[in-house]
Amino acid sequence: MRSKKLLVIIPDGVGLRNFVYTKFPEEAKKAGWELLFLNMTHFDLKGRGHSEIKLDPKPSAWTDILKRAKILIELDLFKNKFDDPVYEKYKFPASNKGFKNKLKNFILSILIRRYNSESGLVKLRRKMKDAERKTGYYNTCLEILKRENPDVVFCTNQRPVNAISPITAAQDLGISTSCFIFSWDNLPKATKVLDPDYYFVWSEYMKNELLQYYPDIKSDQIKITGTPQFEIHNDRSVIINKKDFFDIHGLDKEKKYLCFSGDDITTSPHDEYFLKDVAEEVEKLNQKGHRLGIIFRRCPVDFSERYDKILKDHKGLIVPINPLWTGGEGYWSHAIPTKDDLHLQTNIIEYSFMVINVGSSMVFDYAAKGKPCAYLNYLPSVTNLEKDIREVYSYTHFKSMPDKNSVYWINKKSDISLIVENALKDPHAVVFNAQDWFFKINKTNSEMNASKHIVNQLDSLL
Incomplete structure (x- = not known):
């Protein structure tokens, strides 16, 4: 009897992050799966010891x-x-x-x-x-599937047009298909493009969302697994010694650092002004005797120069540590994270006491390590305001927040210094609420091993 075979579709960098750089390949092989990646990115998986078929997708x-x-x-x-x-x-x-x-x-x-x-x-x-079935791309997918004969086809993302052909070809051949809903805000935005046989979701909350938005999907088609993206925060083996981390990135060992996590230019077009406000308020705290600094982690797909003047004006206070992503050209779908960036991000969280941003899911990365997040919630002082970022918090996925005090709310510039001091003194109430929120939207356990849950559910499809 041949071993069970799993074909995993990697249409973009999100798939790499969640299903190549995590424990997933190891857990799949441990469970007896022969693992084959259908790789649509420019990233070389063979060099990492994985079996792959490179595919240049050409959907209609x-x-x-x-x-x-x-x-x-x-x-x-x-x-x-x-x-x-x-x-x-x-x-x-x-x-x-x-x-x-x-x-x-x-x-x-x-x-x-x-x-x-x-x-x-x-x-x-x-x-x-039907449109995809008329393409040469569909026929290529059909030939690959006939040749490789997998037991299950699993797509790491529910939204790419590139994945319609391989999923449709698999269904036409009677092969079980499934996909992963990759982010907590995806379903309300109508990003579900694929119609596989099964859906893997983060939590009961997300399962109910899927049933609510797509009532034609049956409950038994949905598997609750958690998400692999947070597993890294439970892996102590990737944490660098503090002295080494500070030396590598030019941080001052006498300072405590908060992290300012930048947003993309669409979500927060005036993000550089928020960084400026945070820097000015932190300087005031330092004048009162604090020893604080700011780690600036920009959005991985923001290649603009909009922060340059702020970084220059506050050199010494703000230390930029850029994400280790490749490509992008301003588009999420083209940007490729590296495994090194996962390690970098978790070390930044390890050595900062809080994060400040506009409505980012970094709240969960910090909650996973027992640290607080502050959301910016005011209009910066700009002449030509392009967007009121406060509208972000009206988005549907924020309704999942069980307690408004799951984060600190910065409702005006002068709140920043007070909130930073509170985060230093006693962040426990906010952290506790944030972890409740985290557990609500992401099924987890003490090991935070979503990869194992996903593999177990893939086994159940057989």
Whole structure:
């Protein structure tokens, strides 16, 4: 009898982070799976000792238009179903420059009018699969699957158009298919593009969300596993000696450091002004006798120069430690994290006492290590305000917060120094609430071994 074989689709950097750099390959092999990665990134997995098939995905352009129509229709239906205008905020305006874009938008408007209903969505999903079946890319996927004959096909991300062909080809061959919902904010944003046989989610909370947004999915199609992305914070073997970490990054051993975690330019277009405010308030605390510094970790896909002046003006106080990602060009889907960056991030958390940002999931990374987060929640002093970042907290995924005091709320610049002092003195109440929130949205246990849970659920599909 041959061993059970698992084909794992890696369409982007998120898949690498969660299912290559974590315990997942080790747990899968331990459970007797022959592991094969269908790798759509430029990253070399063979060099890391993994079996891979490199694939240059070429989905149909028509499929992409259908996907855009599907997302916009779903957001309209969500808005009406839940009587909540917040779903409008998840729509991003398409470019109308040039003839091609104008034609695409015209076709998109026709599709939305024609299929704007639950039954219309069923037809759109069917059309997406049919469009892919007509491509050479689908036929390539079909040939790979026939040759490799896996028992299960598992996609590490629910949203890429690139994955429709391999998932559809597997279903056409009668192979069990599944996918992972990779982030806590994905489902309300209508990013679910794939329709596999099974879904792997972080928690009971996320399972209920999936059933709420997609009532055609049955409860037994959903497997609760947690997410591998936080496993690193329970691995003491990757923690560098404090002296070495401070020496490597030019940190002052006499100072205590907070972390300012930067946001992407869409979420927080004036993020550099928040960093400036934090720096000025921390300087005031140092004048009162504190010995504090700021570690600045920019958003991995923010390649702008917008922070440069602030970093120059506060050199010595702010120490930038850049993420170890490759590629990107400003797009999440193109950016590739490295395993070294996972180690870097957990060491930054280890050697900082809190994090400050605009609505980031870093709250959970810090909660995993028993440390607090402060959310910026005010308008910075800028002449031409591009966005009120306070609207971020109206997004649906923040409704999962069981207690408003799961984070410190910085409602004005002068709050910063008081909150930093509170975080130094007694952060326990906030941390306790943040951990309750973390456990609510992410099934976990003392080992934080989501990889093992995922492998166990993959076994159950057999």
